[in-house]
Amino acid sequence: MADETTNRAAFEVQAQYCDAMAAPRTAALCRMLADVLTRDTRVGKRLLDWPGEPVADAIVLRIVGGLHALARRGIADPFAADAAELTAILAAQDAALLPWLDGPPQTNEAQRSAGLMTGLLHVAAALGPRIEVLEIGSSAGLNLLIDRMCFDLGGVRAGPADSPLTIVPDWRGPPPPDVPVTIVRTRGVDIAPVDVRDPAQAERLAGYVWIDAQDRLARLSTAIDMVRRDPVDLAQGNAADWIAARLDAPQEDGVTRVLMHSVVWQYLPAADRDRIRAAMAAAGARATSARALAWVMMEPNRDLHRHEVRVQCWPSDRSMQLVALTHAHGAWVEGLAPPYETRDYVMRRGAYE
Secondary structure, eight states, X not given: OOOXXXXXXXXXXXXXXXXXXXXXXXXXXXXXXXXXXXXXXXXXXXXXXXXXXXXXXXXXXXXXXXXXXXXXTTSOOGGGOOHHHHHHHHHHTHHHHGGGGSSOOOOOOGGGHHHHHHHHHHHHHHHOSEEEEEEESXXXXXXXXXXXXXXXXXXXXXXXXXXXXXXXXXXXXXXXXXXXXXXXXXXXXXXXXXXXXXXXXXXXXXXXXXXXXXXXXXXXXXXXXXXXXXXXXXXXXXXXXXXXXXXXXXXXXXXXXXXXXXXXXXXXXXXXXXXXXXHHHHHHHTOOSSSOEEEEEEEEETTTTXXXXXXXXXXXXXXXEEEEEEOTTSSEEXXXXXXXXXXXXXXXXXXXX
């Protein structure tokens, strides 16, 4: 169980991550919050007495999201405040900020699809071009637009050239496989999906985008417009229940079924992670070349302030492969060369996105 010292320290952990991510205004706010929080407000008391693991629970990003929302609405500007002014903002907006602590942040960044598409290209190279995407932790479903986005990944092109959303990360290292990929269907699930057709929910999503990243806010607006014009297939439910049901459903010949997720694993209960691993292992054991299976994840290496793209394919006895590293928001992707590291993803304690 955490204590006040541990909970205050989480703000410096996040500040260091923001430093590494070129987000100085958000980093400065994190550090000031660590200094000014007291139990005089309900928000302060709840943060300082947080009973869980503050880094894994992303408590800093919860309150920073609420404060950014206040700034976006013109109610207060915590990013320009000194310590006394921030203390006053926390007191005046205590009731408005409190609900932001009730759930984990919904950082649904569309450019994370750069890392995910990198993984899908490796799947297509191994198992064939036709892919069905099953995404867990989809949030608002913006990465379910992966079949509608245009990608340039180190010179490797994928997706429709006329897409309103083009994803071009700074590419490092060898490019991904230059192979055809056809995403025949995308479906997703989230325990608390965000309906961006509702302006209030869309604005809440924008609150979680760091104020330093205006390009992300512009990209978010474009992705929201795409979902509003043509909604994605996004269900509400438990990730482990949902993926087990999808894996048991009939599968079309010649289509590889892919479990996909990004910055989700840390938020799932350990029991659900175990259930998903077991369901994938069982489905992998019965996979064939005609009905193949794959797992593509983009999850944080929180010790090194970067994210890892890992891929596993069935039928195969090969372990999960580390094929790329990436910026948490997809600003850069570094392709890796074989032989790839082969081991399952392991969560690490430390900084987070």
